[in-house]
Ligand SMILES: NC(=O)c1ccc[n+]([C@@H]2O[C@H](COP(=O)([O-])OP(=O)(O)OC[C@H]3O[C@@H](n4cnc5c(N)ncnc54)[C@H](O)[C@@H]3O)[C@@H](O)[C@H]2O)c1
């Protein structure tokens with residue numbers, strides 16, 4: 052079977068993304084990578100790592116590539132931003148690279164997309180309203196998605212993603228939550244091969260609302276959805292108090308945790324395994340896997356950024372792309 056062909060988008064040029072992309076390109080992996088970025092930015096990152104790259108057309112044959120060969124779709128930047136100092140003038144090219152890769156994935160030219168970190172504030176400062184790549188790809192594909200981060204110890208999906216904490220309670224909606232659980236369930240089955248997954252669903256409030264004395268979202272929004280889906284046969288635990296849902300013995304029996312908001316779930320996951328964690332966008336027509344960390348501006352240009360999450364993202368995307376291709380061939 053042919054190796055999965057993946058679009059690799061390094062992200063913010065002034066961050067660690069280009070260095071991590073070079074690290075991924077120089078490692079043996081189960082995928083053929085095509086980078087959507089600027090050649091000069093990648094060449095600069097390669098120099099930081101004490102290596103050099105030669106650039107080829109995105110369709111170049113593997114045999115044409117030496118150890119230093121890179122297939123590239125060139126996306127030029129406006130400014131050469133110093134390491135650690137993102138330039139808002141590059142916002143357009145950072146987003147364009149993501150859009151071009153998404154377009155190519157939608158057209159079936161690639162089997163999946165791997166992304167490095169972008170700097171959300173800089174993109175907004177550049178005049179592009181942007182909350183996250185998850186949301187951008189969902190809008191581009193015209194579908195609902197679920198953000199899920201995973202490391203070897205746990206999978207944590209989010210009912211709401213990038214929004215102010217003040218807006219979270221209002222954003223929780225039964226119909227949306229039901230769709231989130233369906234997307235998560237389908238991905239655990241299809242992409243992860245878990246036939247009958249058990250999902251632990253957290254409450255929103257302390258102690259999962261303490262029977263309505265500390266908030267009513269558990270009673271009015273979460274529990275009715277869980278009842279409906281349990282009636283269909285889904286295995287769902289909850290709404291659970293978030294403070295004890297991550298105890299190791301509970302996690303051991305759980306295939307994924309659904310947190311109600313970003314910082315309810317992600318600090319636990321990142322604390323328990325920052326290096327090996329990846330960020331997946333579930334529900335897209337193609338697999339998209341990202342690093343679990345940000346632009347690490349303090350490390351950009353130092354060559355000290357740890358490439359583990361990027362390597363894990365490439366491996367996860369290649370694996371899921373392979374699973375999906377096998378499934379399609381069996382249809
Ligand atoms: N996948 C993404 O695109 C993504 C993910 C998270 C944050 N971000 C964005 O990144 C920007 C900076 O965010 P932040 O400072 O909160 O988080 P960050 O992850 O960039 O940095 C947090 C800490 O982790 C360290 N770190 C991060 N990646 C590392 C690596 N590969 N190796 C070693 N150490 C590493 C940094 O040096 C820093 O000390 C923000 O604009 C944020 O929105 C993007």
Ligand SMILES: N[C@H](C(=O)O)[C@H](O)COP(=O)(O)O
Nearest residue numbers: 183184185186330341343344
């Ligand atoms: N929420 C993610 C995290 O904290 O790791 C991160 O911001 C990236 O999300 P996008 O892939 O949607 O940009």
